[in-house]
Amino acid sequence: MKIAINNIPLKTAHNTRGVGYYASHLIEYLKQQNLVEVQEFTKLSEIKNADAIHYPWFDLFFHTLPISRRFPTIATIHDVIPLVFPKHYPVGLKGKINLIFQKMALSSCKYIITDSNVSKIDIVKHLKIEPDKVSVISLAADPKYKIINNDSELLNIKRKFRLPDRFLLYVGDANWVKNLPFLIEGFRQLLQLPGFGDIKLVLIGGVFLKNVENIDHPELSSLKSVNRLIKQYSLEESVIRPGQIENNELVVFYNLATAYVQPSIYEGFGLPVLEAFACGSPVISSNQGSLLEVGGQAALYFDPANIKQFLSITKEVLGDKSLRNKLSKLGLIQASKFSWDRVAEETKLVYLKVINNE
CATH class of the missing domain: 3.40.50.2000 (Glycogen Phosphorylase B;)
Structure with a gap:
């Protein structure tokens, strides 16, 4: 054939x-x-x-x-x-x-x-x-996405990008459907809660380092909103934007993340969710589009228009190590189905x- x-x-x-x-x-x-x-x-x-x-x-x-x-x-x-x-x-x-x-x-x-x-x-x-x-x-997910047991490899990336002990991770684009202004607003409110002021948000993607303020294009409106909110809320030190990183480095980011967040209004699939699962990262995800198909019973879900619900789930995951361990194990099982x-x-x-x- x-x-x-x-x-x-x-x-x-x-x-x-x-x-x-x-x-x-x-x-x-x-x-x-x-x-x-x-x-x-x-x-x-x-x-x-x-x-x-x-x-x-x-x-x-x-x-x-x-x-x-x-x-x-x-x-x-x-x-x-x-x-x-x-x-x-x-x-x-x-x-x-x-x-x-x-x-x-x-x-x-x-x-x-x-x-x-x-x-x-x-x-x-x-x-x-x-x-x-x-x-x-x-x-x-590509087979290279997996749990890393080499502490020095983890530490090298942590030092290179000055990553904190606790952070939420997002990987992807910044167009409207990704719902990132919602994520920034939810993150701002999270920082105001007792015990969560040290949390950082890491946004992975080359788009986050682009200067788009003077470019008039409808597909850039969401990215502009993200940049404005970060500045308006003085989150420059709390939101880490490494830009486009190497794939082998991305595997380490997933391994280091306290949790991975997928806030999309809609997805046709949602590959980063599987990548996060394969690396043992707990996943907090929107319940829209294909994300329920991909995540199955291994993620915790929220309505991508409901910040209160997002905050409640995120607080629970960040504050409960046993829950994170449970989600990590469920995620590995879910990833193995693909x-x-x-x-x-x-x-x-x-x-x-x-x-x-x-």
Whole structure:
């Protein structure tokens, strides 16, 4: 079985984002398990022979998926959040036209893969795809995310980034759906409570060091709000922003964190939650989107519009070591349910369905 997989996400800025992570790991594990013969391509003209082709990425508002093609085609759509919350993701005329073409291209795809049941429901609703053409294949954390027992490795990172003994961790972007102004407000209120004044908040992501105040773009409004709130509340010393760090350093951050927080209004999956689980970090998460699917019984959940509830859960986790140990053990069990071996195997089954016209 010969499958041609589009590798554009590995050659663009997507390489360091979720799309690139998915594409690189899928290709790696399909090859590693010798499940299929993989041919990577950038342009269709590069494909010499294939039983099917797979686009492991999909952009709603850029015309990236060919409408007519020689081979049966599979596309992976990670989420359609801009269609679920259109007011917060304004699209110009060009984007609307591209969406029309992308929908036309999707209609001729044999199969769609997505990361969660929530995303499948959204895809069926907003892109008008038949449910039986959409397969849910959950992602997984990279195996490098694990508990570190080397004290010197932990201490080196702690010293390098001047990390405190107790801190909350967030990893990711800063767009509207991530709900970070809520997190900053909740954190400010947490610091005012007796016994929690020493807690720090660590925000991991290159976006947090960007100077965006003079850039007029709707997608930057949430980041601007975060920066303003940090300044307004004089939290510069309490909120640590290391910027974009190396993956091996991120593993240590997860290990050192007192708890990981995912405050999102919505997620199509929520990979950092699995990464935190795999590193033994207790997880405090929003209960929206796919996060309940990913976290299962291993996280404590809050309504991402309810700061009082967030504070109550966060206080409980920070103040109770036995609870943190319990969540850590549950998280390790939950993370073990997801693997890239399984992702590759289930994706191979989709390829077989497409080739056999099932």
